[in-house]
Amino acid sequence: MRGGLAIEAKGLFKAFDGKTAVDGVDIAVPEGSIYGILGPNGAGKTTTIRMLLGIIDPDRGERTLLGYDEPIKAAPIVGYLPEERGLYPSMTTREVIAFMGALRGLPLEIGRQRAEGMLSQNGLGDYVNKPIKSLSKGMAQTVQLFGTIVHRPKLIVLDEPFSGLDAINQGRLESLIRAEAAEGTTVIFSTHVIAHAERLCERIAIIAGGRLRFEGKVAEARDRLRPQVRLRTRVEDGAWRNALPGNAVKTDGHFQFELPESGIEPLLKTLIDGGAGIEELSIERPGLHDAFVAIAGDAVAREMENSTRVEEQA
Amino acid sequence: MNDIFRAAWVICRRDFIATVYSRTFLIFLFAPILGVGFGYLIGQMTEESDREMGRPKVAIVAPVEVTDAMAAAHAPLVEALSERALPAIEPVLPEGDAQAQARALLASPESNVSAVMTGGLDRPIIYGAADTVGDLAKEMAVVVEAARNGSALQGAGLPAQKPEVTIVTTEQAGGDVNMGRHALARAGQTIIFFFTIILAGMLLSNLVEEKSSKVIEILAAAVPLDAVFLGKIMAMLAISMIGVTIWGTLGLAAVYLFQGVAGWLTPPAVGWPLYILLLIFYFAANYMLYGALFVGVGAQANSVREVQTLSMPITFGQLAFFALASATVGQNDVTMTLAAALFPLTSPLTMIALAAQSPSIWPHLLAIAWQLVCLFVIVRIATLMFRTTVLKSGKAGSFFGPFKSAFARK
Incomplete structure (x- = not known):
């Protein structure tokens, strides 16, 4: 493996029928990290994932998966949950999980034992011998997730894993992802819900319109925006007001402005010396959502929000 | 592996x-298995009628002694050559104009004949549709020839007898x-x-x-x-x-x-x-x-x-x-x-x-x-x-x- 990277991709390019789907995407996923690919629907996230896994080959560019140039060679140590969930409807839950493990080289008997354990521990013990077609959509999705990790892969790739899950199951999935990462497994997932990425990821890639807009640590994305200062004073006006940055605006009795380059201390001194009477002062770090808007633009952010809303309504 | x-x-x-x-x-x-079984049963049920329907029939318009001679010649030939090798024959007694009777028989679907033979054993004439009558004429010629031979032997007071063939078996042919x-x-x-x-x-x-x-x-x-x-x-x-x-x-x-x-x-x-x-x-x-x-x-x-x-x-x-x-x-x-x-x-x-x-x-x-x-x-x-x-x-x-x-x- 090169430099501790579970996935390394450079200049991935893919077009379908002359239409560009992914255009020059670079990704570097450190081993043992939780990595998120963010973007609205149709941004090119799934195509990127499929190229990383070798389901399709890029028209241009290179990718390395767990040190292998041919991703299929890494298949026994990779788990993949596709966006479009699919299971054989007539197979029982235990057999489906064991089969998915067997595809990745796990002996069937061990797969069956692990499947029973996973199902029982997650309140699905009664469904061990039930066919997939008898399960609810959420249950079937959980079973497929178990099939994705039953062989204890070193890298788990989840394409829109939260989609279609209720809040409780979304929480469970977040816990599972954290637990896997805690054991040293690399987890990469795509999502159009920024909150999931913000809660889980150390690094993210933001893709929109097939192009990579940002790749790096979540903190780096947030650091692209200056922290916001909120200030409330007892005195309405005075010489101290000249010390506030030019972009300061007053709403609801609060002044709001970006933290000056010089930091908060010089400003505080001026406010105190000028007798402003500080009643409230807070410095807020921008969230990933704000960073996303700044990086990808308002239009893309609105698209993301719309995707989430449509899904919630569905 | x-x-x-x-x-x-x-x-x-x-x-x-x-x-x-x-x-x-x-x-x-x-x-x-069910398909083959049903096929076999239906085949058995329809075989007899197919055999009759699938075989052309020639009406022999002639006096009884002629039709008897034809029937006597026809039976052993069918036995030796198989039913499908020769048309079936049906004796019909003459009623006046033989040509008119032949045409009437052929024109009637009820008669169910493919050809009609008149003229007896001496001057046989066969009537039928253009596309089939040629083959039927050749086949009926074989029957007429056998009937003539039979009649000739009978006329000479000799019994009609099949030649005896001695059989010698070998390992293979x-x-x-x-x-x-x-x-x-x-x-x-x-x-x-x-x-x-x-x-x-x-x-x-x-x-x-x-x-x-x-x-x-x-x-x-x-x-x-x-x-x-x-x-x-x-x-x-x-x-x-x-x-x-x-x-x-x-x-x-x-x-x-x-x-x-x-x-x-x-x-x-x-x-x-x-x-x-x-x-x-x-x-x-x-x-x-x-x-x-x-x-x-x-x-x-x-x-x-x-x-x-x-x-x-x-x-x-x-x-x-x-x-x-x-x-x-x-x-x-x-x-x-x-x-x-x-x-x-x-x-x-x-x-x-x-x-x-x-x-x-x-x-x-x-x-x-x-x-x-x-x-x-x-x-x-x-x-x-x-x-x-x-x-x-x-x-x-x-x-x-x-x-x-x-x-x-x-």
Whole structure:
């Protein structure tokens, strides 16, 4: 493996029928990290994932998966949950999980034992011998997730894993992802819900319109925006007001402005010396959502929000 | 076991269990048996009427002594030559103008005759439709000649007597052996063709389930696509072997019950044990070659409806290849036989016919190797097509790629 990277991709390019789907995407996923690919629907996230896994080959560019140039060679140590969930409807839950493990080289008997354990521990013990077609959509999705990790892969790739899950199951999935990462497994997932990425990821890639807009640590994305200062004073006006940055605006009795380059201390001194009477002062770090808007633009952010809303309504 | 075969085995096992443990598999197993049974019953019921309807009838308009002489000559000829060799005859007493009576009989559908003969044994005249009367005239001439001979012997006061032929039996007759082997060659081809056509069609729709349930994405990410195709073909071969074993056993039992097992079949040129082994192998090879093609073609389809649309031209193709392989039986045309043996979709059929007719074993060793190469080529082409057209992967990959890594030392 090169430099501790579970996935390394450079200049991935893919077009379908002359239409560009992914255009020059670079990704570097450190081993043992939780990595998120963010973007609205149709941004090119799934195509990127499929190229990383070798389901399709890029028209241009290179990718390395767990040190292998041919991703299929890494298949026994990779788990993949596709966006479009699919299971054989007539197979029982235990057999489906064991089969998915067997595809990745796990002996069937061990797969069956692990499947029973996973199902029982997650309140699905009664469904061990039930066919997939008898399960609810959420249950079937959980079973497929178990099939994705039953062989204890070193890298788990989840394409829109939260989609279609209720809040409780979304929480469970977040816990599972954290637990896997805690054991040293690399987890990469795509999502159009920024909150999931913000809660889980150390690094993210933001893709929109097939192009990579940002790749790096979540903190780096947030650091692209200056922290916001909120200030409330007892005195309405005075010489101290000249010390506030030019972009300061007053709403609801609060002044709001970006933290000056010089930091908060010089400003505080001026406010105190000028007798402003500080009643409230807070410095807020921008969230990933704000960073996303700044990086990808308002239009893309609105698209993301719309995707989430449509899904919630569905 | 290397990765590609291990993965193929996993897929094969799943498909096999999913199919064999389903209720519909019983229908699949017993439908042909019921079909053959019903066919036999209906055949028995309709055979008699078909025999009568299918045989032309000639009305003999003549006095009783003439029609009796014709009937006396007709019966032994039919016994020796078979019923279908001669038309049936029906005596009709003359009523005035013979020509008018003949035309009236032919004009009436109730009379159910194809021709009418008048003029007795001395000056026979036959009336009938232009397209059939020529043949009927030739056949009736044989009967008239026999009747004349019978009448002549009777007129001379001599009894009509068949000449006695002494029979001396030998171990074998070369002509019979050749005929028997030709029959066996065709029987072997027909068995392989029949089982392939009824079983391999299922492979057309084999990937539709994976595509519609999106399982194909999981398979394509986990194992080489060649393993998916190979596993599916192996599973269907195993399933077909269950069918073939059951149907074959029942078929042999039926033959034993109805005809006995005494030497009614000429032994094949390579001997029975090897012939049966080759029959099994060539069936498997034929099935897998067509199966690989069908899985490949079916993989391009997005729905069962598309599969159904594809199945008819494919069946016609199979019939054409069967006809080509059948044409090689008993032929001295080496070029045609070689071409049919080399073409992958006729090779197993051609070679099983050769096993019945020629004792050489080395051509079979070559053919087996060749058919395995062809299987590899078809699976690879199907896989590459699937990657480029269905998965829309820009690069189809190297033709030998997965197999190189499959055979590579770890």
